[in-house]
Amino acid sequence: TDITDKYALSAVLAAKEKAESMDVLVNIAVVDAGANLKAFIRMDNSFLGSIDVAIKKAKTSRYFNIDTGDLGKLTQPGGIIYNIELSNNGLVSFPGGVPITNKEGEIIGAIGVSGGTIEEDHKIASFGAKSILKN
Amino acid sequence: TDITDKYALSAVLAAKEKAESMDVLVNIAVVDAGANLKAFIRMDNSFLGSIDVAIKKAKTSRYFNIDTGDLGKLTQPGGIIYNIELSNNGLVSFPGGVPITNKEGEIIGAIGVSGGTIEEDHKIASFGAKSILKN
Amino acid sequence: TDITDKYALSAVLAAKEKAESMDVLVNIAVVDAGANLKAFIRMDNSFLGSIDVAIKKAKTSRYFNIDTGDLGKLTQPGGIIYNIELSNNGLVSFPGGVPITNKEGEIIGAIGVSGGTIEEDHKIASFGAKSILKN
Amino acid sequence: TDITDKYALSAVLAAKEKAESMDVLVNIAVVDAGANLKAFIRMDNSFLGSIDVAIKKAKTSRYFNIDTGDLGKLTQPGGIIYNIELSNNGLVSFPGGVPITNKEGEIIGAIGVSGGTIEEDHKIASFGAKSILKN
Numbered sequence: 001t002d003i004t005d006k007y008a009l010s011a012v013l014a015a016k017e018k019a020e021s022m023d024v025l026v027n028i029a030v031v032d033a034g035a036n037l038k039a040f041i042r043m044d045n046s047f048l049g050s051i052d053v054a055i056k057k058a059k060t061s062r063y064f065n066i067d068t069g070d071l072g073k074l075t076q077p078g079g080i081i082y083n084i085e086l087s088n089n090g091l092v093s094f095p096g097g098v099p100i101t102n103k104e105g106e107i108i109g110a111i112g113v114s115g116g117t118i119e120e121d122h123k124i125a126s127f128g129a130k131s132i133l134k135n
Numbered sequence: 136t137d138i139t140d141k142y143a144l145s146a147v148l149a150a151k152e153k154a155e156s157m158d159v160l161v162n163i164a165v166v167d168a169g170a171n172l173k174a175f176i177r178m179d180n181s182f183l184g185s186i187d188v189a190i191k192k193a194k195t196s197r198y199f200n201i202d203t204g205d206l207g208k209l210t211q212p213g214g215i216i217y218n219i220e221l222s223n224n225g226l227v228s229f230p231g232g233v234p235i236t237n238k239e240g241e242i243i244g245a246i247g248v249s250g251g252t253i254e255e256d257h258k259i260a261s262f263g264a265k266s267i268l269k270n
Numbered sequence: 271t272d273i274t275d276k277y278a279l280s281a282v283l284a285a286k287e288k289a290e291s292m293d294v295l296v297n298i299a300v301v302d303a304g305a306n307l308k309a310f311i312r313m314d315n316s317f318l319g320s321i322d323v324a325i326k327k328a329k330t331s332r333y334f335n336i337d338t339g340d341l342g343k344l345t346q347p348g349g350i351i352y353n354i355e356l357s358n359n360g361l362v363s364f365p366g367g368v369p370i371t372n373k374e375g376e377i378i379g380a381i382g383v384s385g386g387t388i389e390e391d392h393k394i395a396s397f398g399a400k401s402i403l404k405n
Numbered sequence: 406t407d408i409t410d411k412y413a414l415s416a417v418l419a420a421k422e423k424a425e426s427m428d429v430l431v432n433i434a435v436v437d438a439g440a441n442l443k444a445f446i447r448m449d450n451s452f453l454g455s456i457d458v459a460i461k462k463a464k465t466s467r468y469f470n471i472d473t474g475d476l477g478k479l480t481q482p483g484g485i486i487y488n489i490e491l492s493n494n495g496l497v498s499f500p501g502g503v504p505i506t507n508k509e510g511e512i513i514g515a516i517g518v519s520g521g522t523i524e525e526d527h528k529i530a531s532f533g534a535k536s537i538l539k540n
Contacts, residue, residue, distance in 0.1 A: 005178050008176070008177075034183070039176050040176075042167075042173050044137075048439070049468025050469075052492045053492045117485075198317060198320075216388065222322045279446060311413070311445075321442050
């Protein structure tokens with residue numbers, strides 16, 4: 001099952017509202033179950049470099065059905081999948097990418113957030129991912 | 136001047152509504168004055184290949200401040216800028232990319248639409264671009 | 271022999287002055303004998319898409335020691351080197367790229383101009399290339 | 406606000422003079438607020454590999470509004486944004502990239518320098534960035 005455009009947009013907007021309430025300027029991307037871009041918004045004055053990072057966080061999260069921060073624990077020097085970031089045309093392995101799950105527990109996409117601290121990005125992404133369960 | 140996230144989103148949503156009223160499934164991208172992605176939405180069941188085409192249409196339109204269809208008239212075999220599509224990491228030179236102008240006549244970004252016929256894509260993109268003038 | 275930074279800069283500035291006198295907004299790139307970027311300037315409000323086109327024109331001109339417009343006559347459908355634009359990470363085969371020759375007749379680099387019509391671009395590039403012979 | 410071509414050129418030339426006074430051979434790139442190349446010069450006999458490094462330093466600095474050396478402190482193994490260099494088509498995260506700010510404190514572009522030691526590159530880039538405040 002794929003996230004619908006309606007839900008992708010609502011996840012992006014929920015994340016954006018959360019970011020605004022936290023006074024953080026971010027880029028927010030949602031990909032579908034096929035890891036293809038579904039919805040995106042860049043807040044005014046957020047980092048230009050965060051466009052690509054947000055999209056790559058969302059893709060990375062869906063590629064491996066994992067929070068990107070958890071992936072990062074395994075990719076360090078000496079880690080079991082060291083430098084996997086070089087695959088798939090570039091992965092991002094620090095926090096801010098989170099799978100999106102429907103009420104049945106099925107992963108239907110992922111959300112990536114970039115522009116704040118990694119803690120803020122993860123918080124905003126998680127909020128966006130969970131927001132669609134309320135519908 | 137750069138298009139704001141509020142206007143970028145409203146242009147995308149206006150274009151999406153227009154596409155729905157025409158029964159066409161499209162991808163819609165808005166870039167800012169620097170040709171950087173600002174907002175994006177992919178309608179359910181629209182072509183996967185149209186994600187990149189929509190983004191490239193928006194970028195192409197802003198790169199040269201032109202309707203992409205007008206660019207295409209110049210890039211055909213025998214045309215004065217034949218094969219320019221190979222520059223800038225890939226341009227799209229058929230209709231569906233349109234500059235976005237503010238009330239003062241300044242170009243503040245561009246919109247790209249892909250998924251329908253080139254006539255439909257252009258119509259939807261133009262509608263989205265003009266929609267922000269009503270605000 | 272390589273064009274020096276002093277001459278590369280003076281060629282760029284001569285071309286820029288010429289463009290200003292013609293009321294054309296362009297990007298101007300100079301590459302050395304090794305086809306590596308040596309000097310570049312983007313005039314305010316010139317096309318964003320012309321950055322890459324100007325650099326590729328300069329490189330193309332030096333890659334084959336030819337005016338890019340002359341190359342284009344050979345790359346059309348049915349032409350003897352059809353689609354050579356796909357090589358070298360993207361060539362540009364319409365006017366605006368011109369080899370730079372020293373007083374001894376040796377090619378020491380090339381200049382690429384993009385932003386005006388192809389006639390204007392070629393005129394400005396030629397002016398820039400010849401300007402260094404006056405020194 | 407975008408850095409003008411006049412200021413971009415003057416920043417490049419100020420940095421070049423500084424490099425000459427320090428006997429260092431460098432490449433110097435300036436990008437505008439949209440992270441697009443605005444001016445560039447390569448000093449004679451400087452490293453060929455520094456062309457791309459200088460441009461990527463300038464872009465990286467503007468992508469995240471940061472001195473590239475400060476970014477590098479966060480991207481090491483164990484760092485909070487380890488391997489972010491793989492995003493945005495390649496970032497550079499060691500010293501030599503510095504944001505350019507106008508008198509009002511607004512970031513209007515960035516400068517990247519490569520060819521000397523990282524201390525030298527940073528010193529030259531900073532000198533170039535500050536030089537425009539004297540105008």
